[in-house]
Amino acid sequence: MYPAQFEYEKAGSVSDAIDALSSNPEAELIAGGHSLLPTMKSGLADPDMLVDIGDVDELHGIDHGDGSTRIGAMVRYADVADDDTLREEAEVFAETAHQIGDFQVRNRGTVGGNIAHADPASDLPGAVLAADATMHVAGPDGERTVDADDFFHGMYATDVGEDELLTAVEVPHEGTAGAYAKKPNPASGYALVGVAVRLTMDGDTVTDARIGANGVMDHGTRLPDAEDAIEGTSLSADSIEAASDAAGSTLDEYMVMEDQQASAEFRLQLLGAYTERALAQAGERAGVL
Ligand SMILES: Cc1cc2nc3c(=O)[nH]c(=O)nc-3n(C[C@H](O)[C@H](O)[C@H](O)COP(=O)(O)OP(=O)(O)OC[C@H]3O[C@@H](n4cnc5c(N)ncnc54)[C@H](O)[C@@H]3O)c2cc1C
The missing domain is CATH 3.30.465.10 (Uridine Diphospho-n-acetylenolpyruvylglucosamine Reductase; domain 3)
Structure with missing residues (x-):
């Protein structure tokens, strides 16, 4: 499909882009265009002006x-x-x-x-x-x-x-080690579920953990249950398993994403498995596992 007609403006600076957006509520920024253009071609978005920020x-x-x-x-x-x-x-x-x-x-x-x-x-x-x-x-x-x-x-x-x-x-520049583990959609590569981990270690003890998940809720979300389970522990296969079991336990189960690609139940199973992988990889990189 072809998108509806639109005007095109190249912004030369951040303030140019802000002026264009402020003067036209129907204007939309275009950066890489990899998300915007498909939605325009499918008719889901029809901005009447594109403000290109590529040269700013x-x-x-x-x-x-x-x-x-x-x-x-x-x-x-x-x-x-x-x-x-x-x-x-x-x-x-x-x-x-x-x-x-x-x-x-x-x-x-x-x-x-x-x-x-x-x-x-x-x-x-x-x-x-x-x-x-x-x-x-x-x-x-x-x-x-x-x-x-x-x-x-x-x-x-x-x-x-x-x-x-x-x-x-x-x-x-914080944390001792980080990792990202995801189950990609086989067609697009987008995350069915993806888990990002940053661990701060003192020896083999986890003093701070931040864990962010994609593909589970309607937006990227922290996993405080898994963070609490791993913080203060001596990082090991057992403590990682406990944190992975806890992953998602405080999420509102009625809000977990469900679509043609994966049921909510499957996404929660993936969340545990990929939390475990991300934590194990961060542990290896920290030289603890
Ligand atoms: C085949 C395919 C596979 C993909 N696989 C993945 C994947 O595995 N993982 C993944 O994360 N993504 C994936 N993507 C999405 C891709 O990463 C997009 O590029 C990204 O989501 C949007 O970035 P963009 O620069 O293309 O933004 P655009 O498409 O240009 O813009 C997207 C939206 O963001 C707005 N916008 C852009 N820049 C700004 C800004 N600086 N400030 C405010 N608003 C802004 C635009 O107005 C628009 O509404 C995939 C896309 C395709 C086509």
């Missing part, structure tokens, strides 16, 4: 700071996955980007588009929750930051307002 310099680049790394919204997954320094600084984020889709998707899709689109089956929402990232948002009233924990509101719904854009994601 402020949205590009990975800046390695002392305590955190700032990743511009227009940075492609491939650039994140190929950045060895970022892998050392924020393993869970880099590892997750590496597992998105295939080469074509990783060369086109953007960090900002993925997180702002907030598809429940996308991979980066769980990663930013596990990484305890901060989102940088700009709008007519200036810039503001939002913690990952407060960013995702629901299916395709985030804290970014209609006339705002996500400009960058800031990932702290």
Whole structure:
């Protein structure tokens, strides 16, 4: 199918993009276009103007700071996955980007588009929750930051307002090891279930755990039950099994995703299995298992 007619504008700066969004409530940003164009072609979205942010310099680049790394919204997954320094600084984020889709998707899709689109089956929402990232948002009233924990509101719904854009994601250099384990949809690569883990260790004791899951609820969500079960334990196959058994136990079972691809019951089974895999991999990387 062809999309309905639309106007096209190339933004030269973040403030250009904000002006375009503010003056036209039907305008939509386009970044990689990998989610937006299919929805336009299928008729699910029909913006009357596309504001292309691809050439906005402020949205590009990975800046390695002392305590955190700032990743511009227009940075492609491939650039994140190929950045060895970022892998050392924020393993869970880099590892997750590496597992998105295939080469074509990783060369086109953007960090900002993925997180702002907030598809429940996308991979980066769980990663930013596990990484305890901060989102940088700009709008007519200036810039503001939002913690990952407060960013995702629901299916395709985030804290970014209609006339705002996500400009960058800031990932702290914290944690001893990270990992991402997912059961991909065999056709698209999207997560049926994906679990992102960041562990902070003192010897073999887990002093802090952050676990984010994709594909289970209508938006990326933390797993506090599994985090509580693993924190304070000496990391072992037994403690990982206990945390995996706990994974999802506090989720509202009536809100667990259910569709043609997987029932809610199957997703919860996958959640336990993939929590176990992600924790075990993080433990191996931490040199404990
Ligand atoms: C075949 C295929 C396989 C895929 N597999 C996976 C997968 O395995 N895992 C996965 O996570 N994703 C997957 N995707 C999705 C892909 O990663 C998309 O690129 C991503 O979801 C959206 O990023 P984008 O840059 O393409 O955004 P676009 O499609 O350009 O935009 C998506 C939405 O976000 C808005 N937006 C974009 N940038 C910003 C911004 N900076 N601030 C505010 N709003 C913004 C747009 O207005 C639009 O509404 C797949 C896509 C395809 C086509």
